[in-house]
Amino acid sequence: MTAPAxxxxxxxxxxxxxxxxxxxxxxxxxxxxxxxxxxxxVLLFATTASPGWxxxxxxFLNWRIGWDSLPAILQGLWxxxxxLVVCQILILILGLTLAAVRTLRGPVWFPxxxxxxxxxxxxxxxxxxxVLYLVGFGLPGLRLAGIPNNPVLLGGLALVLVYSAxxxxxxxxxxxxxHPSQLSAATSLGLNYRxxxxxxxxxxxxxxxxxxxxxxxxxxxxDCGLIxxxxxxxxVRAAQIQxxxxxxxxxxxxxxxxxxxxAVPSARLADWATRRAATRQGAL
Amino acid sequence: MKxxxxxxxxxxxxxxxxxxxxxxxxxxxxxxVAEHEVVVxxxxxxxxxxxxxxxxxxxxxxxxxxxxLDGRDISDPRVDAEESRRSMGMVFQQFNxxxxxxxxxxxxxxxxxxxxxxxxxxxxxxxELLARVGLAEKADxxxxxxxxxxxxxxxxxxxxxxxxxxxxxxxITSALDPELVGExxxxxxxxxxxxxxxxMATHEMGxxxxxxxxxxxxxxxxxxxxxxxxQVLTDPRHERTQQFLRRxxxxx
Numbered sequence: 001m002t003a004p005a006x007x008x009x010x011x012x013x014x015x016x017x018x019x020x021x022x023x024x025x026x027x028x029x030x031x032x033x034x035x036x037x038x039x040x041x042v043l044l045f046a047t048t049a050s051p052g053w054x055x056x057x058x059x060f061l062n063w064r065i066g067w068d069s070l071p072a073i074l075q076g077l078w079x080x081x082x083x084l085v086v087c088q089i090l091i092l093i094l095g096l097t098l099a100a101v102r103t104l105r106g107p108v109w110f111p112x113x114x115x116x117x118x119x120x121x122x123x124x125x126x127x128x129x130x131v132l133y134l135v136g137f138g139l140p141g142l143r144l145a146g147i148p149n150n151p152v153l154l155g156g157l158a159l160v161l162v163y164s165a166x167x168x169x170x171x172x173x174x175x176x177x178x179h180p181s182q183l184s185a186a187t188s189l190g191l192n193y194r195x196x197x198x199x200x201x202x203x204x205x206x207x208x209x210x211x212x213x214x215x216x217x218x219x220x221x222x223d224c225g226l227i228x229x230x231x232x233x234x235x236v237r238a239a240q241i242q243x244x245x246x247x248x249x250x251x252x253x254x255x256x257x258x259x260x261x262x263a264v265p266s267a268r269l270a271d272w273a274t275r276r277a278a279t280r281q282g283a284l
Numbered sequence: 285m286k287x288x289x290x291x292x293x294x295x296x297x298x299x300x301x302x303x304x305x306x307x308x309x310x311x312x313x314x315x316x317v318a319e320h321e322v323v324v325x326x327x328x329x330x331x332x333x334x335x336x337x338x339x340x341x342x343x344x345x346x347x348x349x350x351x352x353l354d355g356r357d358i359s360d361p362r363v364d365a366e367e368s369r370r371s372m373g374m375v376f377q378q379f380n381x382x383x384x385x386x387x388x389x390x391x392x393x394x395x396x397x398x399x400x401x402x403x404x405x406x407x408x409x410x411x412e413l414l415a416r417v418g419l420a421e422k423a424d425x426x427x428x429x430x431x432x433x434x435x436x437x438x439x440x441x442x443x444x445x446x447x448x449x450x451x452x453x454x455x456i457t458s459a460l461d462p463e464l465v466g467e468x469x470x471x472x473x474x475x476x477x478x479x480x481x482x483x484m485a486t487h488e489m490g491x492x493x494x495x496x497x498x499x500x501x502x503x504x505x506x507x508x509x510x511x512x513x514x515q516v517l518t519d520p521r522h523e524r525t526q527q528f529l530r531r532x533x534x535x536x
Contacts, residue, residue, distance in 0.1 A: 010347070010348055011299065011348055011349075013348075013349075013350065014301075014347065014348035014349070017359075017360065017361055020361055020362065021361050024361070
């Protein structure tokens with residue numbers, strides 16, 4: 001029988017196996033590195049060797065024009081960011097409300113349930129660009145008092161309308177994924193339906209759907225650029241103005257890269273949230 | 285360790301160490317299992333019984349020591365773990381049947397996907413096995429429609445479907461209602477009598493006494509006493525074993 005202290009020191013055999021595993025790991029890393037370099041080289045060669053490359057480089061990757069367009073695009077991006085934050089908050093509230101309404105039970109609530117279902121069907125089905133046109137040009141066209149004709153507000157409204165329909169469905173899936181036994185347990189403790197929802201179901205559901213929600217928000221981030229079709233001077237519109245004055249497409253590339261840089265942290269956040277949810281439930 | 289001199293052991297564990305971070309779960313375990321032998325692991329929760337079975341089935345990487353199956357060191361990282369696992373069958377405490385597959389599909393999954401048997405052959409053998417565990421009429425049902433005892437019998441049939449050299453049973457009756465324990469243990473008894481080589485972690489002391497050739501008592505991640513079932517269970521030498529058995533027997 002081995003003593004505890006001896007068990008902690010590795011035997012020569014285990015040392016050798018550990019070394020073998022490490023050398024395999026190093027080998028895998030090496031292979032990954034070589035394969036990446038080769039792949040990148042092939043890609044680079046295929047692009048730069050194409051006959052039209054010099055012209056494409058001149059009209060899409062002109063450093064000077066890109067650099068000159070940066071301040072205007074950044075200013076536009078600041079607008080996108082503000083729209084994003086406000087829309088995200090409104091979408092969460094509206095989406096959660098819609099989801100809650102759709103899960104209401106009892107015949108009294110039928111009209112509300114039907115309304116919410118119709119809303120979700122309508123706005124999930126409509127292409128975002130059409131909603132933007134209808135809201136952006138149609139609403140002010142009614143000439144009702146109190147309806148703004150600010151393209152940023154109207155564009156934001158269209159985004160909220162469409163995205164809350166998607167987010168509502170994500171929430172609803174989360175609510176329905178909470179096991180019925182949880183409802184039984186809460187009900188048997190004397191909680192009513194609203195208390196059960198608020199204290200038992202929604203906390204579990206929102207934890208479960210965080211990764212899916214973050215995924216929707218990454219999509220929202222880039223779709224914020226679509227408010228430019230209503231004339232709001234956001235990053236995309238700013239780039240368009242630069243393109244029109246310089247006859248060069250580089251500002252679009254700059255705006256695109258900025259949107260990607262905006263999306264990357266959210267994507268990592270989504271990964272992290274997914275991982276954490278999995279770890280908590282003991283899957284990892 | 286009780287050695288069975290005539291034959292080479294099917295399984296031989298040497299100096300097995302398993303850690304989770306700083307915590308030593310198995311602190312140097314030695315265990316030999318001869319062909320047709322039934323070895324029962326007893327011990328309190330957290331003593332390392334389950335971890336030992338998982339390490340043997342290569343479901344966990346081990347930190348030190350060797351696991352030798354039929355003379356081949358399967359804990360060597362150069363040995364194909366997937367191939368080694370094909371010689372072992374494991375049954376879990378929580379059944380772990382696949383809920384989206386019928387009972388027959390559960391049983392024939394490995395023969396068809398891993399061993400490339402054709403469908404009719406695998407189905408025929410699957411139905412035979414289900415008949416043997418007394419569930420022939422449930423072949424096309426889904427696991428959720430079955431009682432716990434029935435599910436566990438399906439899980440045993442699934443583990444036997446590719447005729448493994450060694451059967452590992454991890455507290456397979458712990459999640460069952462008392463009146464369902466009997467049907468599962470009866471099946472294990474039959475398997476033991478037909479000469480299966482079995483390593484089994486259990487809390488069923490009466491069953492262990494009746495069926496086991498060897499009983500090992502684990503405490504704090506090591507086997508501190510092992511021997512014939514009668515000897516360990518009625519006349520344990522080690523003080524910790526005596527304490528454990530007193531606690532178990534004093535339960536109402």
